[in-house]
Amino acid sequence: MNRQTPKGIPHTTPRQSATFTQDVNSDIRRAAATGIYDIRGGGAKRKLPSFDDLLFMGASISRYPLEGYREKCETSVTIGARHAEKPIELDIPITIAGMSFGALSGPAKEALGRGASAAGTSTTTGDGGMTPEERGHSSKLVYQYLPSRYGMNPNDLRKADAIEIVVGQGAKPGGGGMLLGQKISDRVAEMRNLPKGIDQRSACRHPDWTGPDDLEIKILELREITGWKVPIYVKVAGARPYYDVTLAIKAGADAIVLDGMQGGTAATQDVFIEHVGQPTLAIIRPAVQALQDLGMHRKVQLILSGGIRSGADVAKAMALGADAVAIGTAALIALGDNDPKWEAEYNALGTTAGAYDDWHEGLDPAGITTQDPDLMARFDPIEGGRRLRNYLKVMTLEAQTIARACGKNHLHNLEPEDLVALTMEAAAMARVPLAGTDWYPGKPGTTY
Amino acid sequence: MQTIDLADSTLRALNKTLYAQSETTNQTQWEILNPKGAHAIACGLDAPIEVTVRGSTGYYCAGMNQKATVNITGSAGPGVAENMMSGKVVIDGDASQYAGATGHGGLLVIKGNASSRCGISMKGIDIVVHGNIGHMSAFMAQSGNLVVCGDAGDALGDSCYEARLFVRGKVKSLGTDCEQKEMRPEHIAILTELLAEAGSDARPEEFTRYGSARTLYNFDVDNAGAY
Numbered sequence: 001m002n003r004q005t006p007k008g009i010p011h012t013t014p015r016q017s018a019t020f021t022q023d024v025n026s027d028i029r030r031a032a033a034t035g036i037y038d039i040r041g042g043g044a045k046r047k048l049p050s051f052d053d054l055l056f057m058g059a060s061i062s063r064y065p066l067e068g069y070r071e072k073c074e075t076s077v078t079i080g081a082r083h084a085e086k087p088i089e090l091d092i093p094i095t096i097a098g099m100s101f102g103a104l105s106g107p108a109k110e111a112l113g114r115g116a117s118a119a120g121t122s123t124t125t126g127d128g129g130m131t132p133e134e135r136g137h138s139s140k141l142v143y144q145y146l147p148s149r150y151g152m153n154p155n156d157l158r159k160a161d162a163i164e165i166v167v168g169q170g171a172k173p174g175g176g177g178m179l180l181g182q183k184i185s186d187r188v189a190e191m192r193n194l195p196k197g198i199d200q201r202s203a204c205r206h207p208d209w210t211g212p213d214d215l216e217i218k219i220l221e222l223r224e225i226t227g228w229k230v231p232i233y234v235k236v237a238g239a240r241p242y243y244d245v246t247l248a249i250k251a252g253a254d255a256i257v258l259d260g261m262q263g264g265t266a267a268t269q270d271v272f273i274e275h276v277g278q279p280t281l282a283i284i285r286p287a288v289q290a291l292q293d294l295g296m297h298r299k300v301q302l303i304l305s306g307g308i309r310s311g312a313d314v315a316k317a318m319a320l321g322a323d324a325v326a327i328g329t330a331a332l333i334a335l336g337d338n339d340p341k342w343e344a345e346y347n348a349l350g351t352t353a354g355a356y357d358d359w360h361e362g363l364d365p366a367g368i369t370t371q372d373p374d375l376m377a378r379f380d381p382i383e384g385g386r387r388l389r390n391y392l393k394v395m396t397l398e399a400q401t402i403a404r405a406c407g408k409n410h411l412h413n414l415e416p417e418d419l420v421a422l423t424m425e426a427a428a429m430a431r432v433p434l435a436g437t438d439w440y441p442g443k444p445g446t447t448y
Numbered sequence: 449m450q451t452i453d454l455a456d457s458t459l460r461a462l463n464k465t466l467y468a469q470s471e472t473t474n475q476t477q478w479e480i481l482n483p484k485g486a487h488a489i490a491c492g493l494d495a496p497i498e499v500t501v502r503g504s505t506g507y508y509c510a511g512m513n514q515k516a517t518v519n520i521t522g523s524a525g526p527g528v529a530e531n532m533m534s535g536k537v538v539i540d541g542d543a544s545q546y547a548g549a550t551g552h553g554g555l556l557v558i559k560g561n562a563s564s565r566c567g568i569s570m571k572g573i574d575i576v577v578h579g580n581i582g583h584m585s586a587f588m589a590q591s592g593n594l595v596v597c598g599d600a601g602d603a604l605g606d607s608c609y610e611a612r613l614f615v616r617g618k619v620k621s622l623g624t625d626c627e628q629k630e631m632r633p634e635h636i637a638i639l640t641e642l643l644a645e646a647g648s649d650a651r652p653e654e655f656t657r658y659g660s661a662r663t664l665y666n667f668d669v670d671n672a673g674a675y
Contacts, residue, residue, distance in 0.1 A: 035669025149550040154512040193571040198665040207568040208527040208546040217487045221508040224463045225492030
């Protein structure tokens with residue numbers, strides 16, 4: 001049978017569907033073959049309005065810049081002075097976000113502690129308890145208090161420099177953690193009090209409180225157990241930032257950690273990561289508004305996370321009202337995650353450097369998101385710590401460069417008036433004018 | 449006997465005093481008066497002392513207890529003995545929600561009834577309830593023993609792991625992946641010891657054991673309806 005187009009009839013170019021794209025089709029085929037949703041690590045990969053859509057205007061005749069390298073631009077930040085006897089004093093406003101031992105190897109956690117300490121900042125535990133490596137190498141360690149309470153105990157609680165009550169995570173607002181069987185090693189199983197090799201799913205709600213009134217009492221209990229010494233943070237996902245921040249302040253939080261949907265996770269359903277939550281850019285101004293409405297801006301610190309990558313992102317977050325930021329995925333990349341030097345091995349796993357996100361499978365060629373002894377041995381925590389310190393220093397220098405250009409002698413002095421937006425969406429979310437205009441899209445009562 | 453009257457003292461002063469007791473203190477007997485439902489009473493204790501609260505308590509009494517014995521002569525609010533590590537907590541009355549939640553060790557005795565989610569996410573604690581327990585008890589219970597001398601409410605042991613659940617009376621319904629298990633001699637031995645320590649005269653042979661069916665331990669599309 002002749003399947004050729006009859007001679008003389010023009011050939012129609014094969015047309016891919018905008019609805020059923022190759023990515024969508026591969027998702028459908030994978031679901032049909034396996035019967036299970038796709039699970040992966042990392043944060044939202046879709047294109048979102050972001051800090052890239054904002055620009056600083058810099059100095060001009062009406063704004064006086066500071067001399068780079070000669071005039072000081074401070075970067076320190078104090079977190080948690082509202083109620084705590086010993087607030088956290090950081091040299092730089094870039095902290096390391098919570099990542100669990102279990103999701104990460106012991107040496108990777110050690111490297112995070114080493115790098116953060118060398119840069120004068122804090123690191124954070126995760127959904128797996130506090131390891132000696134991490135405590136030992138972290139000059140300032142924030143201990144996460146999670147719904148699962150894996151490894152939770154009063155002795156570690158009292159060793160912490162701050163406590164972070166995790167209500168939500170940007171990658172999965174309303175969802176609990178996952179750690180699949182490949183990564184439940186003997187040590188992880190023992191710390192979490194679980195059978196080895198099971199697909200572990202953490203609870204999405206705390207087991208012994210519901211709602212803001214209960215949270216206030218839970219904070220009281222934790223303060224009593226720790227003698228009111230250390231700050232208590234509350235971490236929320238970027239779901240309903242105005243109300244969540246308001247309620248966390250009402251409950252007595254010393255600091256708020258606010259995590260947008262670009263924020264990473266060790267393992268969650270792809271559909272959750274890509275379709276639940278709000279972009280980091282969209283959540284900061286409502287959160288700051290809540291702090292300002294309660295007279296708590298700069299008294300209760302706001303730590304923003306979710307896709308922070310550079311000093312420019314740090315400066316933009318702070319200009320919009322954050323007191324500090326937290327990085328997770330970027331820190332892992334600094335350690336060596338997704339490095340092209342492992343390209344052949346990424347290819348063998350069916351992926352490529354930069355796209356590898358099957359962190360839950362425990363096969364990470366870089367030896368970071370794994371519990372496999374051979375893979376872990378590839379990672380040097382001392383070298384990893386050095387790389388993280390360098391990266392944190394560079395981010396800080398970048399943020400200082402921008403702040404000086406805007407005439408600010410402290411990163412906290414950056415302000416929304418220093419910014420313009422490149423798109424209407426970003427202008428509306430960040431509540432800054434569209435570049436070249438005095439139009440604030442979305443602001444009630446303003447027209448252009 | 450040292451007495452602290454919460455009508456005259458603050459919660460902070462009370463907990464600071466109790467926490468200051470050392471491993472070798474000779475002031476081992478403490479009495480707290482006028483609790484009046486206050487929260488976080490005697491939480492975070494870490495010494496082999498015995499504290500008796502005369503009255504009823506609010507949230508999180510004896511939370512994260514280590515080594516101490518805490519007696520509550522009234523009833524206890526939500527989260528009593530949450531995340532207990534060791535020691536013993538005895539409640540003469542009833543306990544509200546989440547009693548013994550996430551507890552890692554020690555013994556919690558409730559002489560009355562316990563409300564919903566008793567033993568939620570328990571991680572090694574032993575809990576003995578002389579009366580009944582509410583719904584969703586032992587949800588995601590990881591290890592330890594929950595002994596119920598009365599009846600259990602809906603969805604007992606939903607999504608539980610390796611905890612042992614013993615119920616003498618009726619179970620309104622079992623949760624997902626929870627099933628009846630064989631009572632072997634080692635379980636009778638565990639029950640005998642726990643019942644004696646909890647001051648119950650129930651006979652171990654009257655109990656039925658429940659635990660995880662382990663069908664949800666690893667993802668399986670055939671169990672998708674249970675997730």
